[in-house]
Amino acid sequence: MTDDLGQGGRDYGSDVGRDVGDEPPASIRDAPPDIFAPIDAGSPISGHVRAPDPSGTAASRTPEHDWDAAAAVLVPVLRPIGTVGLRLDDVDRESLVANANKAHTLPLLGDGPCGLVVSYALPATGFDVIVNGEHLVSWGVEPAEVHAAAMANLTAWSAGAGWTDEASGDRRLLSSDSGSGLDASRILLPEVLAHLAAELGSAGRVLVGLPDRHLLLAGTLRPGDDDFAALIRDYVTEHSADADEPIDRRVFELVGTTLVEFAG
Numbered sequence: 001m002t003d004d005l006g007q008g009g010r011d012y013g014s015d016v017g018r019d020v021g022d023e024p025p026a027s028i029r030d031a032p033p034d035i036f037a038p039i040d041a042g043s044p045i046s047g048h049v050r051a052p053d054p055s056g057t058a059a060s061r062t063p064e065h066d067w068d069a070a071a072a073v074l075v076p077v078l079r080p081i082g083t084v085g086l087r088l089d090d091v092d093r094e095s096l097v098a099n100a101n102k103a104h105t106l107p108l109l110g111d112g113p114c115g116l117v118v119s120y121a122l123p124a125t126g127f128d129v130i131v132n133g134e135h136l137v138s139w140g141v142e143p144a145e146v147h148a149a150a151m152a153n154l155t156a157w158s159a160g161a162g163w164t165d166e167a168s169g170d171r172r173l174l175s176s177d178s179g180s181g182l183d184a185s186r187i188l189l190p191e192v193l194a195h196l197a198a199e200l201g202s203a204g205r206v207l208v209g210l211p212d213r214h215l216l217l218a219g220t221l222r223p224g225d226d227d228f229a230a231l232i233r234d235y236v237t238e239h240s241a242d243a244d245e246p247i248d249r250r251v252f253e254l255v256g257t258t259l260v261e262f263a264g
Contacts, residue, residue, distance in 0.1 A: 063122045067139040071149040078184045079117045085109035088143045105132050113259040120150050175217040184210045193257040206254035209236040212243030
């Protein structure tokens with residue numbers, strides 16, 4: 001490539017003079033390959049895709065398809081009034097199976113307190129898979145079994161989850177905000193209702209807030225302290241308005257071990 005391009009020189013072939021040094025030097029074979037040498041199992045082969053790791057879980061054994069795997073991780077998730085889905089008590093699994101050629105993608109819903117509803121989720125990395133009619137067909141179980149498994153897992157988690165205890169003068173507030181996504185759902189557990197009643201009920205009325213999926217709060221409303229009720233209501237309203245997964249802006253009251261809407 002010594003020809004001057006301006007004088008009609010040629011510009012093709014290997015242009016050593018323009019090597020900018022940003023690539024490794026070429027490996028030029030100086031001998032024929034040894035066809036009898038052992039094959040290097042780690043060497044890449046064009047177009048070859050390695051077989052799946054045999055230690056991985058088969059797709060048929062994932063929670064979406066296998067009931068035993070699902071039952072170990074299912075959890076209940078509290079949802080707002082008006083959430084659309086297949087009501088637990090109305091689902092006929094035999095009918096779903098008979099119409100398996102149709103889509104059954106509406107979420108399975110149970111009844112929560114004060115008109116709230118409960119959906120069922122399979123936790124995954126960064127998201128949840130919401131249980132629907134297709135899962136019932138795949139698992140071959142009744143809706144009541146889904147609810148029972150989810151509640152058992154919530155009970156086991158709640159037993160080891162803590163509470164944040166805050167006090168200011170005579171005012172006291174307990175809250176659950178672990179970030180797991182199960183905090184509001186704890187209100188479904190009888191043992192949690194009993195715990196809140198025992199901790200907060202001796203000094204006054206027990207007020208409860210469920211502004212979003214990640215928060216359950218409860219405080220003692222002492223006689224004559226109406227301002228505290230207003231503070232709780234304002235906080236619940238504002239927190240729910242800013243939440244990614246809001247549940248309810250109402251304030252509830254724990255009467256004995258039953259949750260009702262706070263009448264003021």
